[in-house]
Amino acid sequence: MSPTKTNISRKLLNPFKGDKAIWLIFTILVIISLVSVFSSIGYSAIITHTTPEKAFVRHSLFVIVTFITVILLSNFNYRSFSNLSWFGYLLSVALLIAVLVIGHKTNDAGSGMSRWLMLPGHIKFQPSELAKIVVIVYLARLLTQEKDNLKEWSTFRNILIPIFIIIGLIVFDNLSTALIIFVICFIMLRLAPINTKHWRLTILALIIVGAIALPFLSRSGTWSTRVDRWLHFDRTEISQESMARMAVASGKFFGVGVGSTVQARLMTQANNDFIYAIIIEETGMLGGAVVFLLYVFLYVRCIKIALRCKGDFGRMTVIGLGTLIFIQAAIHMSVSVGALPVTGQTLPFISSGGTAYLCMGLALGVIQAVAYDVNKNEAKAKLSTVASSAEEPTDIIEPTTQTEGE
DSSP states (O other), rough: OOHHHHHHHHHOOSSSOOHHHHHHHHHHHHHHHHHHHHOOOOOHHHHTSHHHHHHHHHHHHHHHHHHHHHHHHHHHHHHHHHHHHHOOOOOOOOOOOOOOHHOEEEETTTTEEEEEEETTEEEEOOOOHHHHHHHHHHHHHHHHHTTTTTSHHHHHHHHHHHHHHHHHHHHHTHHHHHHHHHHHHHHHHTTTTOOOHHHHHHHHHHHHHHHHHGSSTTTHHHHHHHHHHHHHHOOOOOOOHHHHHHHHHHTTTOOOOOOOGGGGGTTTTTTTTTTTHHHHHHHHHHHHHHHHHHHHHHHHHHHHHHHOOOOOHHHHHHHHHHHHHHHHHHHHHHHHHTHHHHHOOOTTTTTTOOHHHHHHHHHHHHHHHHHHHHHHHHHHHHHHHHHHHHSOOOOOOOOOOOTOOO
């Protein structure tokens, strides 16, 4: 075996398959998660009748399981996810219906809402988190299968139906998640050769239906209250939002120091929905900028993987899942600094929260599986080029000597 082939084989046998830069970013985010959650989980643990130590160990276990999940998924042939997405879609629909019927209710800003199912071991499972991942992969499958007929209205309609079924089941309890799914699906469809006339008519219809249905939705009052509180922010009110803004303000440039947070001692959601504010409080705007840039670099790497991918399914899947991670991170950070109303979206790979953390790991694992396939194909192509170059005969031209008289 040639030295080049041996080096390539060693690289492919590495259990950390995929893009090295993404592995590095993911590892840094995990470390930040462990430090920031340990610092901010105290009050949240107390009000849930446990100790901070037990709550942190629980989060650490989810981090470990997620890390292992990413490793395992990165070793799969990503094309197998296309076939699994159909089963995942049916499972997601069933779970979303179940959570509407028998789901447990959480008190969010004084308004009850069905969001999660209780699994053995007192694990709260949020079907909407899984549905975000599944619908993206399933849409990539549909766009790949119907790529030659995407300009036809019947094909476009058949693709929209499963998307709106998922959105319709989620929107009653989680408007922000439903909007995230819609935006990502819209981006994926716009990148495909879809007739823009169909999109215009669809968006117009959605605006009309949404305007009519909004007053009748059970949580419309909560949504309008959140927007009103954001637009007319009361600095004298003691709330999660005001304490998050105080955390950001007190962080200044270098922060108050890791473990020295004050606001997290009073916030019920410091370890998940507002953890970015605590990061800024402890590490300042400098630390906040570093975290933001990590997500930017992660998204850039995803785009580069998509551009290098030869298959339509892999390309669309990476674009969709990469966009999901970045958009959710951007929304969380914007909420934490007061740039958007409260949405309840966690910070990927940093916020505590079992199923949300694990589902983001599923997304990253699929991305790494595509990256691994891209690297493997490029390595094979490079090896083939080297081998063919070595086999090509080289013509040796004998130098001619000239006499002085010539």
